[in-house]
Amino acid sequence: MPxxxxxxxxxxxxxxxxxxANLFTLSQRLTQMGFSVEYAxxxxxxxxxxxxxxxxxxxxxxDVLLCSGGLGPTEDDLTLAAxxxxxxxxxxxxxxxxxxxxxxxxxxxxxxxxxxxGPEFARRKMSTLPEGAIPLPNPVGTAPGVKLCYAGTHIxxxxxVPAELQAIFxxxxxxxxxxxxxxxxxxxxxxLVHCNDEAEAAVPLxxxxxxxxxxxxxxxxxxxPSAGVEGLRVIAAAQAPTTAEAEAAVTTALTDxxxxxxxxxxxxxx
Amino acid sequence: MPxxxxxxxxxxxxxxxxxxANLFTLSQRLTQMGFSVEYAxxxxxxxxxxxxxxxxxxxxxxDVLLCSGGLGPTEDDLTLAAxxxxxxxxxxxxxxxxxxxxxxxxxxxxxxxxxxxGPEFARRKMSTLPEGAIPLPNPVGTAPGVKLCYAGTHIxxxxxVPAELQAIFxxxxxxxxxxxxxxxxxxxxxxLVHCNDEAEAAVPLxxxxxxxxxxxxxxxxxxxPSAGVEGLRVIAAAQAPTTAEAEAAVTTALTDxxxxxxxxxxxxxx
Numbered sequence: 001m002p003x004x005x006x007x008x009x010x011x012x013x014x015x016x017x018x019x020x021a022n023l024f025t026l027s028q029r030l031t032q033m034g035f036s037v038e039y040a041x042x043x044x045x046x047x048x049x050x051x052x053x054x055x056x057x058x059x060x061x062x063d064v065l066l067c068s069g070g071l072g073p074t075e076d077d078l079t080l081a082a083x084x085x086x087x088x089x090x091x092x093x094x095x096x097x098x099x100x101x102x103x104x105x106x107x108x109x110x111x112x113x114x115x116x117x118g119p120e121f122a123r124r125k126m127s128t129l130p131e132g133a134i135p136l137p138n139p140v141g142t143a144p145g146v147k148l149c150y151a152g153t154h155i156x157x158x159x160x161v162p163a164e165l166q167a168i169f170x171x172x173x174x175x176x177x178x179x180x181x182x183x184x185x186x187x188x189x190x191x192l193v194h195c196n197d198e199a200e201a202a203v204p205l206x207x208x209x210x211x212x213x214x215x216x217x218x219x220x221x222x223x224x225p226s227a228g229v230e231g232l233r234v235i236a237a238a239q240a241p242t243t244a245e246a247e248a249a250v251t252t253a254l255t256d257x258x259x260x261x262x263x264x265x266x267x268x269x270x
Numbered sequence: 271m272p273x274x275x276x277x278x279x280x281x282x283x284x285x286x287x288x289x290x291a292n293l294f295t296l297s298q299r300l301t302q303m304g305f306s307v308e309y310a311x312x313x314x315x316x317x318x319x320x321x322x323x324x325x326x327x328x329x330x331x332x333d334v335l336l337c338s339g340g341l342g343p344t345e346d347d348l349t350l351a352a353x354x355x356x357x358x359x360x361x362x363x364x365x366x367x368x369x370x371x372x373x374x375x376x377x378x379x380x381x382x383x384x385x386x387x388g389p390e391f392a393r394r395k396m397s398t399l400p401e402g403a404i405p406l407p408n409p410v411g412t413a414p415g416v417k418l419c420y421a422g423t424h425i426x427x428x429x430x431v432p433a434e435l436q437a438i439f440x441x442x443x444x445x446x447x448x449x450x451x452x453x454x455x456x457x458x459x460x461x462l463v464h465c466n467d468e469a470e471a472a473v474p475l476x477x478x479x480x481x482x483x484x485x486x487x488x489x490x491x492x493x494x495p496s497a498g499v500e501g502l503r504v505i506a507a508a509q510a511p512t513t514a515e516a517e518a519a520v521t522t523a524l525t526d527x528x529x530x531x532x533x534x535x536x537x538x539x540x
Contacts, residue, residue, distance in 0.1 A: 012488050014307040016298025017458060017505055023312070028286025037284040038319065042293070042310040049308065056326045072491050073469040075476045114467055122469030141491065142469065161491050188287060197384055199343040199392030199412065206345045218282050221342050221411065221431050235287055 001239065002063040002181045004030045006040040007053055009069035009079050010160055013042045021162050022068045029169070030064070033177060034184025034239055038062060045070060050082035058086075058153060063181065065153050066173075069160030071143040073122030079157055080146065084130040087150055091128050097135035098127035100144045118142065136172040140164050145172060154180065187246035188237040191254055193219075194267040198232055204260040205234065212253035214238055271509065272333040272451045274300045276310040277323055279339035279349050280430055283312045291432050292338045299439065300334070303447060304454025304509055308332060315340060320352035328356075328423060333451065335423050336443075339430030341413040343392030349427060350416065354400035357420055361398050367405035368397035370414045388412070406442040410434050415442060424450065457516035458507035461524055463489075464537040468502055474530040475504065482523035484508055 006026055012018040023040040030037050038060065043053040050070070057065055070079030084091045105117040117123070126143045129135065136145030136156070141164040146157040156173050158165040193201050198221040209217045216237045236254045240246035258268045276296055282288040293310040300307050308330065313323040320340070327335055340349030354361045375387040387393070396413045399405065406415030406426070411434040416427040426443050428435040463471050468491040479487045486507045506524050510516035528538045 010488075011486060012490070012505065014297050014310060015301045015456075015486065015507060016294070017488070017507065018490075019294040024286070024289040027284050031285045036314075038314060039323065040284060040312040044306075044308060052330070053309065060322070072489075074472045074489055075479065076488065108466070116467075116470070118467055118469040119473065122472055142467070159491070164491075186285075196378070197386075197388055197412070199388040200386065202344045202392055203389065209345065216281060216285065218280075218287070218346065219342075219344055220282070220288075221429070221434075235282065237285065237287065 001034065001036045001184075003060075004035040004037050004064040004066065005057040005060065005062040006037065007050075007057055007065065007067040008040070008042045008160070009045060009050055009053075009067065010042075011044045011076070013069075014044055022158075022160065022165050025162065025166060026066050026068075026169070029174070030066075031239075032186045033174070034181060034186070035064065045076040045078055047078050047082040047085065050079060051086045054083060054086040058150070061151070062153055064177065065155045066169075067155070067157045068165050071126070071146070071157060071159045073118070073125050073143070077125070080129060080133075083148070083155070083157065087130060087148075089130040089132065092131050093124065093127050094129045094133065094135055097129055097144050098123070100135055100137055101126050101142060104138070104142050136168050138164055139167045139171060147172075182241070184239045184241055185243040185246045186237065186239050187243060187250050188235060189250050189254060189270075190233050190235050191258065191268055191270045193232040193234060193261055194269070195232055200264075200266065201232055201234070201261060204257065204264055204266075208253060208257045208260050211256060212249070214240075215249050215253040217253065217257070271304065271306045271454075273330075274305040274307050274334040274336065275327040275330065275332040276307065277320075277327055277335065277337040278310070278312045278430070279315060279320055279323075279337065280312075281314045281346070283339075284314055292428075292430065292435050295432065295436060296336055296338075296439070299444070300336075301509075302456045303444070304451060304456070305334065315346040315348055317348050317352040317355065320349060321356040324353060324356040328420070331421070332423055334447065335425045336439075337425070337427045338435050341396070341416070341427060341429045343388070343395050343413070347395070347413075350399060350403075353418070353425070353427065357400060357418075359400040359402065362401050363394065363397050364399045364403065364405055367399055367414050368393070370405055370407055371396050371412060374408070374412050406438050408434055409437045409441060411437075417442075452511070454509045454511055455513040455516045456507065456509050457513060457520050458505060459520050459524060459540075460503050460505050461528065461538055461540045462501045462503055463531055464501040464539070466501070470534075470536065471502055471504070471531060474527065474534055474536075478523060478527040478530050481526060482519070484510075485519050485523040487523065487527070
């Protein structure tokens with residue numbers, strides 16, 4: 001199973017101003033595509049911290065590293081400078097990136113959405129990439145995404161604005177990942193165990209998990225007392241080449257879990 | 271400013287099953303208390319991954335490290351074993367933790383909420399802590415929180431269930447942090463710049479940020495085209511010993527920003 005790691009950059013994610021949404025979106029989409037997401041890290045807009053975070057994630061040699069945030073024209077948009085430094089690459093103006101930025105501004109001017117084509121320093125900043133990087137068109141914003149291969153890791157850098165991140169991810173990254181890594185299906189189901197104590201289900205859950213090593217089984221404990229919460233939710237999920245195979249694996253494991261729990265006197269509903 | 275880092279543990283956070291809420295809650299609360307949160311990391315339920323994540327975060331010597339998840343009775347609850355291994359500490363049964371677990375079950379039995387006092391292996395697991403660790407009472411669940419000092423870092427381990435995490439954090443950790451670190455106030459305000467391009471505001475924003483180094487200023491770019499979005503939101507935030515001082519710093523910086531932006535022809539509303 002190919003491995004992915006994620007990095008979200010921005011003080012606003014760590015000072016309570018904004019609740020990050022990108023790590024969850026990317027985790028979910030990558031899982032659906034057959035990846036195992038190993039780490040998701042948030043760090044501040046400081047080149048040294050970004051560099052240490054990148055080194056930590058790259059040291060584990062993920063197949064894919066997706067970074068979000070810090071691509072814009074403002075002074076705290078430092079992601080590409082930190083990436084270049086971490087990889088010992090110079091920053092250079094990319095003709096391809098400059099063309100994307102110019103085309104974006106031309107479109108907005110033609111639509112009378114903007115009166116000016118953006119200050120020169122801003123256009124230059126958003127066109128300056130680590131050497132060898134390839135810009136990815138941004139359908140809903142100015143700063144292009146960035147793609148770079150390093151020591152076997154496919155690195156993608158995306159803007160932090162969720163709509164921009166998702167647009168670039170779906171348009172440019174998903175098609176590429178589907179050709180690079182064999183796609184897989186991901187199926188998830190839950191059942192409800194009618195008990196108030198996660199510990200009561202622990203032994204049956206362990207037995208069933210050992211009988212179905214390809215299925216991810218997880219009980220989600222609930223706080224006590226919780227009005228309206230009827231029991232313990234158990235998630236089962238599996239990745240397989242096809243949806244039918246993943247569904248069969250999940251259903252077989254949950255049926256086994258149901259019988260095993262019922263044999264201990266616990267009631268189960270799907 | 272004291273520094274904090276956060277670690278959330280659980281496959282379900284990285285496979286799209288659950289969107290983590292704890293990192294955001296803790297970031298916000300710690301910021302309000304005067305901490306700078308440096309890193310927030312999510313990792314899977316694998317002892318090796320948890321260990322590498324702990325080492326990365328501890329290597330930067332935060333004043334406080336808060337971990338969530340993996341304290342329960344099930345087989346994938348591995349946080350304390352991984353912590354003990356990372357710190358080269360043996361795991362030992364804590365009399366104090368055992369007393370908390372027993373008291374919890376006695377209360378639930380007396381209330382007829384449970385019929386059994388939990389399996390022995392589960393009670394034992396939740397009472398087994400790294401040597402020297404202190405259990406923290408869990409007002410709304412079974413597994414106690416855990417506190418441990420290591421090389422100058424105050425480590426706190428909390429259950430992943432948000433209600434349990436928050437209850438232990440507010441009851442046991444907040445009062446302790448307020449005595450260990452001087453409390454500070456955190457004030458955040460936003461204004462709206464009536465322009466469609468973040469780049470237009472970049473130079474004034476940089477000038478103002480340089481004039482107010484104690485105030486965090488951040489423009490949040492918006493996707494284009496965005497119906498109903500009127501302009502660019504700029505956040506200003508500051509920490510200070512008192513709320514009045516933090517408010518004064520934020521207001522002074524935003525007033526300066528307003529005048530500076532208006533001098534370039536941009537309209538601003540608060």
